[in-house]
Amino acid sequence: MSDVWRRTPITVGGGVGRAAEHPGMRDPRYLARRRSLAAPARGHRVGDPSPQVLYTEEEQATWREVHRALAESQRAHACRAALDGREAAAIPADHIPQHAEIGARLRRLTGFDYTLAGGAVASRRFLCSMARGYFHAVQFIRHPAVPMYSPEPDVVHDVFGHGAHLALPEFAAIYRLVGEAAARLETEEALQIVTDIYWFTLEYGVVDEGGVPKAYGAALLSSYGELGRLGGCRLADLDVPGMLATPYEISGYQPVLFRARSLGHVADTLAGFLGRLDDGDAPELRRAAVAGRRAGRSRS
Template sequence: MFTEAQLYSPVTTGVDGDVTVHLSDQHPGVHDPEYRARRNAIAALALDYRPGAPVPPIDYTDEEQEVWRIVSVELARKRERYACAEVIEAADRLGLPSDHIPQLDEVATKLVPLTGFRYVPAAGLVPLREFFGSFADRTFHSTQYIRHHSAPLYTPEPDAIHEILGHANQLASPRFAALYETVGAAVARLETEQALKFLADVFWFSLEFGVLREHGEVRCYGAGLLSSYGEIEEFRDADLRPLDIHAMGTIDYDITHYQPVLYCAESIGEIEDVVGGFFETMTDETVARMVGVKPA
């Protein structure tokens, strides 16, 4: 099973203003009342956030801090072994702490001088247009909650470990950050849900689950792989196919399992040319032609 970034738990606000995060029956924390209360409180802070205001700090518990320390050390080891040089060097420049969970403002303080990206809080799922569109302003919407302490190396949904150890280490690279910004610019041109979904799927198979060849080995650069303790060990066994925008935007896939098909670039330059080139020029019409449907 795919252990990172499966599904966001739905978040609702009742008529009395109480915020509730609806964990699935299989979630490790579903039967822990203290964890559920924490999730509700953290989500409420994110929902109260307004652009331009200071990001609300989270008073993380000792258990949450210990989860971060365990996962941070383990993923750093795997990153050195399995990530591409561009990500390893970017992570070294960013220098995220391993002894405590960084607040989102702390992440931004480290990231802005490198690539201009800053982090803002998200309670859970952010609509695609808002999430991807914010990249144009070099803004990344991030959750702030931490997975349940009973399973530190597993999460059924994206948490701060995925958002920070996966995406921030990637966004610390000027080359990858430029690709994100290109995605944001593309969203501003798109009007159809079909084109937006196509963009999200190409992003999934590149900046979330992208791999490349480097010095005779297959290495990863996608944030979903960088933050998955399990899948980062397994991606080389996937069906590795050449970059193909049409295939990446139309293939059926299951986000709840390890990805059986990945698209492998020969270099970062090829990612920039093929994936970045597509994002730079894509429109509703070009996507409609690629999927064989004429725009209305």
């Protein structure tokens, strides 16, 4: 998962809170378990196999509970492609899948595979690995006290969201497009532009289906709460300058989501913009984005 997630807010007990308020951030037993599952990622080389994890019955029960809730909510609020991807990935309902279990299927379908992460990954490593067909994924699962939302990506997010994406060629092509742009660009300003685009599309993107907004972004697909409030979100038409000027360091769910006409519309828009983006353009684009975000905050 990219280090952009360090800034992600959470919802606790129906109210808005920061990550530090989540039970998983204050439970010593849970934190020790999380650290033990994250430790093998230190020094892990992209593409090396992930270790097998012996999950506890409590962890398996959390997975089963979240799987039931998300499967139902996705039927109502996820786009057709996301549902097709979930079916193609064969995400199990009864147990937490190992990376190798899902990864083997992804390789056959799109050439993608998981590579191990222990938590936040530097954006350049995270994005550039996608150009090579690898997606950084963690192995720990969210705290059982708040199973429908997590302050950071967990195995639910990486399987239910990104696993469903990477089982379909249409999604996999967009991941590679974003990864190839990151690999080609050298400056941190240009990399931040690619990161912002990734955030508002592959994490929080929405498409119109029959005039109804449907989720395709992985963060939406793995969040029961955000799926349920999708119809009440402020939606803007897919627009790269608009995404770059929209803040997402917020205390609560995303206030603005960008809606595309189709996945093809997403792919074409990103290909057009990222294909032209170079390091020389990035400083001016970033200045415009920062000005736009400041203006947006002053109006809110």
